[in-house]
Amino acid sequence: MSKVSMTVNGRTMTGDVEDRTLLVHFLRDTLGLTGTHVGCDTSQCGACVVHVDGKAVKSCTMLAAQASGSSVTTIEGLAKGQELHPVQAAFKEHHGLQCGYCTPGMIMTAVDMIGRHGASLDEETVREELDGNICRCTGYHNIVAAILSAAKSSGSQAEQPIAAE
């Protein structure tokens, strides 16, 4: 067992976990942040994407102990109170989901992508960068539309502010 401590959505969180505990299980089971999903458990589907120190990573492929000392943002950390993050709002507006299972990972990947590319993001890049996120409901048409719309309205190359980061 190890004590891990990390900032999650702006708050310091600690816990005693087995060293083999994956970050996604620490977030879901220890902290109760069940917005981050486990889809495939083989590092392919991207439902578990969170940000660690500002970068999108797969939380099913990282130990909680590796993330100790880091700053983690989950889907729960994006909105400001009742006000959705612009990327969440764009997914709602463009209906970028059906069952919703992949959506937290899609949105965390999209926020990271827009942060790096800003308003210059184009469809080809969005589709290439969604390589690690799988949606099995609808295809990707509306997801891509939502991301492009959010990128355009981000208006600059600059990182969109995330409430918790």
Next chain:
Amino acid sequence: MYETSYQRPSSIDEAIKLLGDGEGEAKLLSGGMTLIPTMKQRLAMPSVLIDLRHISDLKGISVDGSKIRIGGATTHAEIARHDGIKAAAPSFAYLAGLIGDPAVRHMGTIGGSVANFDPAADYPAALLAIGATIHTNTRELSADEFFLGMFETALEENEIVTAVSFEAPQAGGWEKFRNPASRYAMCAVFVAKRTDGSVGVGVTGAGNNGAFRWTEAESALSGSFDGSALDGLTVDEGAMMSDIHGTSAYRANLTKVVAKRALAKAK
């Protein structure tokens, strides 16, 4: 995943000591993009994991003219977006930006990829073609000396890949033919016109013993660095991988096709 114990050294010496203490049961953990999925499938059960991501001597990129040095714990994303590498060796930055997906590139490291030598890993093809040097805590090896065969390198028990260095080629080209489902290379080729005028051709994903140099193509291209120089060549089918995704004959043909595409892109 079987039980394990996590250690976070802050120096190379400390990591080496932990490796020795592990008596062969410890494993180095860099980005973990191969090791952790392998452990989750219970295909590996290291008693100790030694995290290399917090050792500053393993990090960083330096570019001095055409001389490039990349620390072992540098991530694919850092290489792909590094202005110095993009200017001096754009094909190498391009290669790094096509590994896995964005989340994998944020974690996976060049040292980890090189030390693991997966038969479909991307960097080994480039490092063989460019004639790179692999640095460890005890010695320096050429890529030819380092990569021995599938998942097999010249690394000794208590040895850590600390860096990779190379001279940027005059021209380099990378083409990756991806399996549409797994996105791993079914065949990918790096072509390099080195500064001494010689040519390197590294092939990954296709061979039955890991990445290799296609020496016949190197000779043919040393006269004319153009795809047409490969027209009369064939790749030995017997040295190719064969699986449900493609026969060895298919991969032998693919190697030539992909090499030509890499040459067409070379700059």
